[in-house]
Amino acid sequence: MPNRFDQLAVADDHLLLSSCAELPVYPILRRPMGCLGEAVTLAALRMTIRDGIVSNDDLPCPAELLVNRISAPGERNLLPARWFVSLSKNSPPDDPAVASALAARIIREKSGCNPDQYLKRKGFLNGQYRPAFHPDGSMFAAGLGMTTAEAARFIAAMMRDGLLEPDELPVGYYGMAAVRLSDHAVAVAAGWFEGPQSLKDEIRSLALKTEPVLQPAETAGNIFHYNGQVPVFCGKSFLPRARRRFPSVREMAGGAGSLHGIGGEITRLSFQLDNGKAILCCIEEDGRSSLTFGYDGWITARCPSGMYAGKVLSMGEEHFCGLLMNLDGVSRTEIRLKTAPGGLLLESSPESKSDEDFSLLFAEAEGLE
Amino acid sequence: MKQIHENGAILCLPEKAEQPLFTVCCIGGEELAGELAAIEKALPPTALLVCPAENWFSLSPLSAPPLRDGEPPFSPGAQDMLEKVHDWLEYFAERYPLDISPEHCGIAGYSLAGLTALYALHTSDPHFGWFYSLSGSLWLEGWNEFAVQHRPSESANVWLSLGKKESKSGNMRMRRVEQATVQQADLLRQILPENHVQLTFHPGGHFHDIPGRWAAALQWRRSACAPR
Structure with missing residues (x-):
């Protein structure tokens, strides 16, 4: 084997x-x-x-x-x-x-x-x-x-x-x-x-x-950077601060209600900021999902519970906002990340009325205790 | 490749992309979606919107007599076709992950549809920044004059391709195609930056290795100009 x-x-x-x-x-x-x-x-x-x-x-x-x-x-x-x-x-x-x-x-x-x-x-x-x-x-x-x-x-x-x-x-x-x-x-x-x-x-x-591996600058304090032309994430990873009940990937991406809640809840979740894209990594009962947001356009991803596409909508020094689309249910969710006391706050607002809003506090992986 | 059939058109999306999607509207029959799916792995991340033409002979930008006895004459329906493409583009962009900024959006066609794509170029269609004419029917009478009279946008990117044996067609009118395609490339090179114009000759006649020609066109300059 x-x-x-x-x-x-x-x-x-x-x-x-x-x-x-x-x-x-x-x-x-x-x-x-x-x-x-x-x-x-x-x-x-x-x-x-x-x-x-x-x-x-x-x-x-x-x-x-x-x-x-x-x-x-x-x-x-x-x-x-x-x-x-x-x-x-x-x-x-x-x-x-x-x-x-x-x-x-x-x-x-x-x-x-x-x-x-x-x-x-x-x-x-x-x-x-x-x-x-x-x-x-x-x-x-x-x-x-x-x-x-x-x-x-x-x-x-x-x-x-x-x-x-x-x-x-x-x-x-x-x-x-x-x-x-x-x-x-x-x-x-x-x-x-x-x-x-x-x-x-x-x-x-x-x-x-x-x-x-490019050694990060010691002074890189901000989570998000913008050099005037290209948004640059500083290559950091984040994990949830606390265990809690997560939604399923489909619920988070919107449209799960119309699909009778297919997909188990996420058991583990992390967020990766990279120079080329932002990736929300979810592990749920059905397997792993990598929901990817393109800085300059949509990026599609086939996940166990369906097909999704993500796109960065806006980014500043202290916030990130992306749109996640469920291509099976054709529904969208706005995903927002912003710095907050204790880490990074993730909020999702599905456009589908049958899915609930969701928020979760993340901490930087390197600094987790 | 996920195919979404809606509103008379077909959107083909790669199931997994490493880079943001580029959008190309491909004028052709419904079977084109299957042909493009077969070459998906050879393509950079691309959302392909297959826009079916109801009447192939009405894709022409200009009126022209029929090619063969018994066939209908060419009628100027290119503008109507482009308006349908715009409607489909708008419809799908509202619902699906399509980038419709001209820098990341193109129009493509094979044969007479290639000429429709060039018609969009020479009428400065603001929806597209990339124009692909694959074995385009540039032999059509009056096209060269039309192209000279209608200056394209200087930011356009144009792919022209032709089979090496296409000028050996049995039809006398179609034998002009190589000369006309080279003229078109020369004309565009006088207007556009040098690397914005590509003329490629493929082996074979008009119907040889069509998927390979689509793959070559849709790969062109994408590594340098793809969305970040």
Whole structure:
């Protein structure tokens, strides 16, 4: 079976060098990536041992055995029911997930913080990721919420300090895989990997084809720019600030009422601003939809729930207004985005009376907490 | 390609576009929609509005005797056809994603319909900035004089194409087509910027590889002049 690559990012320990992604998942958008927790735990374990905070006596087995357990290949499942017992006994773990959780617990006990927090204190991670342990002790997760680009920069930094080798990361079916490209550069892929044997060669090959990333100007503060002739979006991504009930793509584009509400509600939504177009990415029960707005005309898109077209109507330094057309129901919705306290406010006003207005607050992906 | 049949015309939209759509009104029979759908993958993002002609012989800009015995004479119906095209353009633009600014909107036709497109050019039709005449019937008596007398807008973009063997037609009147098409290109080059006029010769006669000729026309200069 072929491997499926959703995202790929190449970075050294300072910069994101290049990236590519399958729409609508962008390399700078956060998404769960299996195996990143192991990367965080492994790096933190070695760092705490190197810093003298954790010693071999604190571990239930030799450190290398624990490392091997954590990075054992295979699909990661939820923690087995006995995980809490295993941790309390501090016995040698036989399951990769238990091994990772056990290492995280030891790091927390000895350093006073979770693995990601320890790395953050040391300046290797930014932003907020899920805690290793839920306050009620019922779940464990370490690396969720990091973007592929961030993961690549993080792994490159760990590689530089000898704390992690990309080859050590486990490869499951759904998750992340990393390959060292040079002394300083690493390629990180996220996707569904059916054939780990060919994975590394494919990642290297894909990494060679990725487009170089233009490093954004440090001073780029505005969301929207206008240079007097051409509207320029500054290449930012946004995600909703809160979970809520989303409409279906058809409802948002108008005309769902006349089509008896075909299409499930959107479960995940993001907004991408690019130089060539603006893209509203929606994941709903039926699949992914990329609703695209052209700056200088209509852009059509075939989505699981139908065919749509989008066009930018107006844009200023603090607002964006586009028209979205449902070509099956022949109905239109005005989509407005404007800066608001806490992020970017998206509002939709379908012309169809059977569809409701919708508003949602977005936060910039890079600054999400 | 999504085909929308409404109000007597057919709008063909690419299902997925990476760039804003360019609009081209194509004068032709209903079967043209199927032919254009077959070359969709070769085209830059384009909304194709197929405008059917009720009477092919009334597409002519000028009166002329019939081409063959038993056929009706050519009657000057090009202006009427253009008015229908304008109505369709307005109708579809109100309902569907069509860019009708002249910079991003063209008119095209094959054979006699190509001459109708050139009639729009020489009457400075404000709806269009792009004019495509594919194997246009420029042999029609009086056309060259009409073209000389009616100066086109200097911002127009014009594609002219012809089969290399079309001048070898059995019909004596039609054999003038190559000479007339070259004259038309020379005339336009005196008025329009050099890169706004393209004359292309394709292999074969009048009916050879028609889809390929449509594809070549609709690809012309689009990468440089497409909507951003």
